Amino acid sequence: MATATAEQVQQLHDLIVSKLEAKFPGVVLHTEIQYDFPIIEVSKGNIYQVLEFLKTDPELSFEFLTTMCGLHYPDNTAKEFGMMYQLHNLPKNTRIRIKTFFPASAMELPTMIPLWAGANWMEREAFDFFGITFKGHPNLKRILNMEDITFFPLRKDFPLEDPTRDDKNDSMFGR
Numbered sequence: 430m431a432t433a434t435a436e437q438v439q440q441l442h443d444l445i446v447s448k449l450e451a452k453f454p455g456v457v458l459h460t461e462i463q464y465d466f467p468i469i470e471v472s473k474g475n476i477y478q479v480l481e482f483l484k485t486d487p488e489l490s491f492e493f494l495t496t497m498c499g500l501h502y503p504d505n506t507a508k509e510f511g512m513m514y515q516l517h518n519l520p521k522n523t524r525i526r527i528k529t530f531f532p533a534s535a536m537e538l539p540t541m542i543p544l545w546a547g548a549n550w551m552e553r554e555a556f557d558f559f560g561i562t563f564k565g566h567p568n569l570k571r572i573l574n575m576e577d578i579t580f581f582p583l584r585k586d587f588p589l590e591d592p593t594r595d596d597k598n599d600s601m602f603g604r
Contacts, residue, residue, distance in 0.1 A: 433465050433523065441523055442467035445489065452482055466515075468526045476512075476529045477539040483516060483527070484544055491516035491525060494545040497552065499559030500528070501584050507532045512561060514541070540565040558583035 433441070442462055446469065449457050456479060459470040471479050483491045493516065500511035508530035517524045529538070540563040541548035552563040553572040560581040563569055574582065 435465075438462055438465050438467060441525070442469075445469060445483070445525060448486065448489065449479060449482070453479060466524055466526050468528065470528045470530065473529045473531045473535075473538065476527075477541070477544075480514060480516075480527065480541060481544055483525070489518065490520070491518050491523075493517040493519055494541065494547055494551075495524070497541070497548060497555060499555040499561050499583065500530070501559060502530075503585050505530070509533050510536055510559065510561065512538055512555065536560060537562045537564055539563065542566065557581075560584070 439462065442460065445467060446457055446460055449469070449471070453471075453475055456471050456475045457469060458472060461468050483489050495515040495517045496513075497515075498513050500513055501509065502511070503509055509532060511528055511530035514527045515524065516527065531538075536559075538561060540552060542552070542565070549566070549568075550572065552561075552566055553569060555561045556563065556566075556569050557571045557574050558581055570576065571578070
């Protein structure tokens with residue numbers, strides 16, 4: 430299928446935002462378009478209902494969860510952490526990103542496994558690397574790191590190099 434035009438992406442963005450605002454007033458916090466992706470930030474308290482709506486609405490029908498990933502922006506006070514959900518409507522070949530942010534003191538989201546079974550491993554990965562927990566997850570444990578690790582290696586406060594080495598420093602990596 431051909432890539433969507435800028436006009437088609439804008440129309441999709443406008444359709445999604447209008448449907449979300451009609452169904453969940455005040456849930457949309459920010460929107461933008463990057464490349465051919467409408468990106469919509471929604472409130473954390475409604476994330477499950479929003480994703481369920483995007484999946485089950487007959488006109489939108491984002492039935493495929495392409496990916497989920499944790500986000501860490503340590504300088505964003507009260508919104509240091511987040512989760513990004515990338516959804517795909519395969520028959521129409523349209524994609525969107527839904528983001529939600531939260532403070533380090535409230536790093537729990539509802540599991541998306543009832544909507545997408547494939548969320549199981551993605552949630553475990555976000556837990557393993559960022560420390561985000563998922564309420565209702567059937568087996569939330571580390572997936573790649575050892576169980577006895579007490580840190581989360583994809584957080585930006587995790588050093589990229591061994592701090593005991595003096596031959597390398599994080600400034601080489603943009604930090």
